[in-house]
Amino acid sequence: MRSSAVPQKAVILVGGEGTRLRPLTNGIPKPMMPVLNRPFLEHTIAYLRQCGIDFTILALSYLPEVIQAHFGDGSKLGVQLAYAVEHSPLGTAGAVKNAERYLDSTFVVLNGDIFTNLDLADMFAFHRRKGAKATIALTYVDNPCAFGVVETDDVGRVRRFVEKPKPDQVPSNWINAGIYILEPETLEHVPADRHYMFENGLFPLLLELGEPVYGYRFRGYWLDMGTPEKYLCLNCDLLSLKEKSALISGLSKDGIYCDGDVTIHPSAQIVGPAIIASRCQIGRKVHIKGPVVMGPGCSIADEASLEEVVLWRGVNIGAGAILKQCVIGDEAEVEARAQLINRVLPPRLS
Numbered sequence: 577m578r579s580s581a582v583p584q585k586a587v588i589l590v591g592g593e594g595t596r597l598r599p600l601t602n603g604i605p606k607p608m609m610p611v612l613n614r615p616f617l618e619h620t621i622a623y624l625r626q627c628g629i630d631f632t633i634l635a636l637s638y639l640p641e642v643i644q645a646h647f648g649d650g651s652k653l654g655v656q657l658a659y660a661v662e663h664s665p666l667g668t669a670g671a672v673k674n675a676e677r678y679l680d681s682t683f684v685v686l687n688g689d690i691f692t693n694l695d696l697a698d699m700f701a702f703h704r705r706k707g708a709k710a711t712i713a714l715t716y717v718d719n720p721c722a723f724g725v726v727e728t729d730d731v732g733r734v735r736r737f738v739e740k741p742k743p744d745q746v747p748s749n750w751i752n753a754g755i756y757i758l759e760p761e762t763l764e765h766v767p768a769d770r771h772y773m774f775e776n777g778l779f780p781l782l783l784e785l786g787e788p789v790y791g792y793r794f795r796g797y798w799l800d801m802g803t804p805e806k807y808l809c810l811n812c813d814l815l816s817l818k819e820k821s822a823l824i825s826g827l828s829k830d831g832i833y834c835d836g837d838v839t840i841h842p843s844a845q846i847v848g849p850a851i852i853a854s855r856c857q858i859g860r861k862v863h864i865k866g867p868v869v870m871g872p873g874c875s876i877a878d879e880a881s882l883e884e885v886v887l888w889r890g891v892n893i894g895a896g897a898i899l900k901q902c903v904i905g906d907e908a909e910v911e912a913r914a915q916l917i918n919r920v921l922p923p924r925l926s
């Protein structure tokens with residue numbers, strides 16, 4: 577029997593409140609944040625599907641009911657979804673252990689806040705070639721201090737992990753990209769129903785046991801959307817075609833995409849790329865300079881100006897307000913003539 581080009585199943589880790597994204601994520605799980613007006617997690621599931629994986633397990637610890645209600649059995653996205661829900665957060669490895677009943681062959685694990693175009697088939701071929709029990713994708717970043725640094729030898733075998741190193745203790749710029757290929761037997765080392773992490777638990781343990789753990793270096797697009805800056809950056813990169821989402825097709829350079837029932841005053845000036853969702857209203861002499869994403873039902877009053885901005889649904893921007901590099905949550909109000917540069921406004925909770 578020929579082995580397949582990619583593992584058959586993937587687990588996506590969906591936990592934590594996304595503390596660095598607060599207050600934006602008050603009340604919504606980080607992976608449900610809209611990216612080009614679609615929940616982030618839809619992009620991830622579409623990516624896996626494009627790679628050839630159409631069975632995904634969502635390992636959930638934070639607001640699981642919101643995610644289950646949205647995704648159901650996955651059929652709307654053309655995939656099969658299963659859920660492994662934690663009663664209390666089990667940590668990254670504990671969450672996968674909690675999904676063990678689904679994992680009977682080599683599988684992929686993905687942090688739920690990663691956007692990437694990593695070639696999973698190539699990583700899987702590397703994993704097989706090396707005879708690895710665990711392969712960790714590694715990406716190069718300029719500042720590794722917010723990540724887990726992974727040291728490897730000449731042939732890619734992992735020597736050491738340094739999670740979130742201090743600036744004067746950075747051994748390498750290659751970091752754990754939050755994407756793993758694992759053999760199911762590695763989960764035998766993970767305690768059940770207890771908080772346990774890959775980063776400072778299972779991976780260092782596998783090294784101690786002399787198990788083959790490898791680092792797979794790749795240079796493609798990679799972003800952890802866990803800060804407001806990175807979240808905005810992801811929206812802008814996708815809209816200006818620096819990177820492509822498997823979920824969204826038909827974007828063109830500097831395009832302006834309006835849903836049918838938007839109202840735009842003839843004197844408004846819009847320079848793409850911009851997405852303007854249904855029921856948006858754009859007033860007289862409004863100035864929009866993309867990349868800009870507007871969720872459904874936003875209202876931009878006269879002479880306001882927006883540049884590099886993501887608005888969620890139902891946002892009201894007052895007359896003459898100026899917004900640059902901002903993320904504005906659901907139903908938020910921006911006062912007339914306010915000047916917001918590099919700001920985040922949380923959703924107004926109903």
Ligand code: GDD
Nearest residue numbers: 589590591635637665666667671687688689723724752800
């Ligand atoms: N289900 C579940 N349960 N998921 C969890 C839990 C949990 O208890 N704890 C964390 N997660 C999920 C988060 O929701 C996220 O999708 C992923 O695990 C990683 O957690 P983060 O909180 O985003 O970690 P980080 O970004 O600081 O660091 C991790 O990712 C970096 C790459 O972005 C580490 O894996 C680093 O080593 C890595 O470099």
Ligand code: MG
Nearest residue numbers: 687689800802
């Ligand atoms: Mg993260």
